[in-house]
Amino acid sequence: MVDHLVSEESRLYIFKKPILCHICSHDIFIPIETFTDVEKPGIQVTFVHNTAICQQCGFVIQFGDPSYYDNENDIYRWALDQQFINEQPTPEAHEPFIDADTIAKYERCIHLSLQILIQHDESPQTMLNLYDNAEYLAIANYFDASYEQTNSQLITRDCLGLLLRKLMDKNIADSDELIKVLQHDDNMHLESFLKALIMK
Numbered sequence: 001m002v003d004h005l006v007s008e009e010s011r012l013y014i015f016k017k018p019i020l021c022h023i024c025s026h027d028i029f030i031p032i033e034t035f036t037d038v039e040k041p042g043i044q045v046t047f048v049h050n051t052a053i054c055q056q057c058g059f060v061i062q063f064g065d066p067s068y069y070d071n072e073n074d075i076y077r078w079a080l081d082q083q084f085i086n087e088q089p090t091p092e093a094h095e096p097f098i099d100a101d102t103i104a105k106y107e108r109c110i111h112l113s114l115q116i117l118i119q120h121d122e123s124p125q126t127m128l129n130l131y132d133n134a135e136y137l138a139i140a141n142y143f144d145a146s147y148e149q150t151n152s153q154l155i156t157r158d159c160l161g162l163l164l165r166k167l168m169d170k171n172i173a174d175s176d177e178l179i180k181v182l183q184h185d186d187n188m189h190l191e192s193f194l195k196a197l198i199m200k
């Protein structure tokens with residue numbers, strides 16, 4: 001969080017929520033602080049106006065600064081934050097590395113989850129074809145149309161997560177039990193938990 005914005009190309013945030021252009025929805029701006037005297041002629045009491053120029057369409061947005069003093073914790077909560085465009089790390093730098101064994105386990109659990117959902121008529125049979133082609137994004141999108149991700153490791157993990165959520169939502173798997181398994185999952189627990197749910 002910052003106490004004032006620097007006039008450089010950047011993404012802007014209010015309490016971590018990105019500011020988007022009202023016209024074109026792009027998120028890169030050059031912010032400009034302007035000051036006006038509260039009283040005219042003033043005695044150095046000024047009011048800050050935050051404005052920013054959209055670098056896509058040139059529209060000028062104005063926004064408030066909801067920073068506040070947090071009495072309970074005795075600190076000042078700055079609301080505004082700024083991430084300069086030229087300093088941003090490449091997205092890959094932040095993406096977690098998931099080892100091959102874990103990915104293989106996710107894949108086996110995706111397979112098991114799909115089989116269970118198909119048995120309960122909660123998934124079309126064709127999902128297994130997508131599984132055979134490792135099209136986990138397509139599977140994830142079937143269960144959550146708004147799901148977006150580009151990192152293939154994360155897609156595999158999230159695809160499993162979506163299938164497990166479906167199993168819980170449809171009461172096919174007991175939520176408390178499944179959550180307990182996930183919390184203590186060292187390696188094989190989730191797999192045996194899912195295997196037990198497959199109807200013989």
Ligand SMILES: [Zn+2]
Pocket residue numbers: 021022023024025026054055056057058059
């Ligand atoms: Zn714009």
